[in-house]
Amino acid sequence: MQETIDIRVTPKVAGEPMLLKADLSNRLGVDANAIKHITIIRRSIDARQRQVMVNLSLKVYINELPDNTSLVRPVDYRPVDGSRQAIVVGAGPAGLFAALRLIELGIKPILLERGKDVDSRRKDMAAIAREGVVDPDSNYCFGEGGAGAYSDGKLYTRSKKRGSVDKILHIFAQHGASEDILVDAHPHIGTDKLPDVIKAMRETIIRCGGEVHFATKVTDLIIENGEVKGVTVADGSTFLGPVILATGHSARDVYRMLHSRGVGMEPKGLAIGVRLEHPQQLIDRLRYHSKEGRGKYLPAAEYTMLTRVDNRAVYSFCMCPGG
Ligand SMILES: Cc1cc2nc3c(=O)[nH]c(=O)nc-3n(C[C@H](O)[C@H](O)[C@H](O)COP(=O)(O)OP(=O)(O)OC[C@H]3O[C@@H](n4cnc5c(N)ncnc54)[C@H](O)[C@@H]3O)c2cc1C
Structure with missing residues (x-):
């Protein structure tokens, strides 16, 4: 049997397979040993509250194993020798x-x-x-x-x-x-x-x-x-x-x-960027509301920023883990 379930758990439960299994066993009312495989379909971190939580969408295999544990849907690339x-x-x-x-x-x-x-x-x-x-x-x-x-x-x-x-x-x-x-x-x-x-x-x-x-x-x-x-x-x-x-x-x-060569071209609006550097530990402490930083179970924290100045958008483009 397979169950698809959305749960919200602490980073520790999300990061420790045994704890996750125990949590699911409670929620689904099945013996933990009956849970043969867990596939994570979606994972996101919610750091808005003091206690950081992880949202997981899961497929749980009860008393059965998946035919294929890979999530990848590969493209079947076929030979093209001799084609145009x-x-x-x-x-x-x-x-x-x-x-x-x-x-x-x-x-x-x-x-x-x-x-x-x-x-x-x-x-x-x-x-x-x-x-x-x-x-x-x-x-x-x-x-x-x-x-x-x-x-x-x-x-x-x-x-x-x-x-x-x-x-x-x-x-x-x-x-x-x-x-x-x-x-x-x-x-x-x-x-x-x-x-x-x-x-x-x-x-x-x-x-x-x-x-x-x-x-x-x-x-x-x-x-x-x-x-x-x-x-x-x-x-x-x-x-x-x-x-x-x-x-x-x-x-x-x-x-x-x-x-x-007379090829028509038109200009495109562009954004000009600057690079800002903060120590990753600082970002972790602020985003995860913890003096200890991100700990064992959370990834490097990130932030985005969006505002308007003189009617122009000013926004953070991307962030590198590491600060
Ligand atoms: C430092 C840096 C970090 C980035 N980080 C990210 C990121 O994390 N995520 C993200 O999504 N985007 C990122 N980007 C943006 C991303 O790299 C670009 O959007 C992307 O590379 C554009 O792809 P492209 O194939 O259109 O052009 P390009 O990547 O510029 O590739 C063009 C290719 O054409 C070749 N070429 C040019 N002229 C000729 C010629 N006359 N004959 C033969 N070959 C030619 C060049 O050598 C080059 O390999 C980053 C960009 C930079 C510079």
């Missing part, structure tokens, strides 16, 4: 997901990236910090994984207008991100894991017959009779097919090229 091809320029989040989506649609992606693979790129970023040397094609903005590849990989948005992002979270989990991202109200992948997730996505693309070319900077579009037929890259070679430009906001040379 499309070119994706840029292996940031937009380009990687475009390539995966092309495979889902039975189209072979040719992914062209000006920078290096996510591991080699790490060395170039270290050189920036150590020697002040910047490789113009392999740096914080350019290279496999794109602009945020070495950031925290936070996956939540305040925007309601983009529809469900569930499928995206499942694709990340399918490629090695923790299943916690499918459960937590504020999911994040973590800087330590993001490069491996990116590599796994690249492997899916190649395994299905797609191509990934690093150190391949697109310098021009091939346009015939007003129609894009392909791209030219820095060494003069060409790739033919429909083109998806996923070059991110830092590729100014691309926008100059588009402008010179």
Whole structure:
């Protein structure tokens, strides 16, 4: 038998499987030994009151085990060798997901990236910090994984207008991100894991017959009779097919090229940010109302801020655990 239940418990009960089982045994009126498996479907922390609570949505398996304990709904990526091809320029989040989506649609992606693979790129970023040397094609903005590849990989948005992002979270989990991202109200992948997730996505693309070319900077579009037929890259070679430009906001040379080729573009409103740093212990103490900080069972606390100044919105964009 399976029971789906929403409960509100202390962080300790939420974090200790035996205590959680005992709590559920009471609530459901069943012997604790009869509870064979508990799947967490949703988890959020409510720190509004002095006693911090954890809200859990659970599926409880009584006297039976689930057929499959994984929460991931994987996409079935099939081979696309020999199919028609499309070119994706840029292996940031937009380009990687475009390539995966092309495979889902039975189209072979040719992914062209000006920078290096996510591991080699790490060395170039270290050189920036150590020697002040910047490789113009392999740096914080350019290279496999794109602009945020070495950031925290936070996956939540305040925007309601983009529809469900569930499928995206499942694709990340399918490629090695923790299943916690499918459960937590504020999911994040973590800087330590993001490069491996990116590599796994690249492997899916190649395994299905797609191509990934690093150190391949697109310098021009091939346009015939007003129609894009392909791209030219820095060494003069060409790739033919429909083109998806996923070059991110830092590729100014691309926008100059588009402008010179008469491609219509329009400016987009932008927000300007500053970085604020507080010690994580301070944020934990304030948010969790405790001198001891977050303790054993709570994650690094976070906050958001939203106000208006001179009729403009001022808001916190994101927070890194660690302060
Ligand atoms: C420090 C930092 C932390 C961030 N943290 C988060 C976070 O936690 N969560 C979150 O959701 N967002 C975060 N972001 C924002 C996020 O990284 C961006 O929104 C996202 O990277 C945009 O994706 P994109 O694919 O459109 O562009 P980009 O990531 O900019 O990728 C574009 C890619 O195109 C390549 N390229 C450019 N020109 C060419 C060319 N001519 N030929 C071939 N390739 C080319 C580039 O090398 C790059 O790899 C962060 C950004 C930064 C800088």
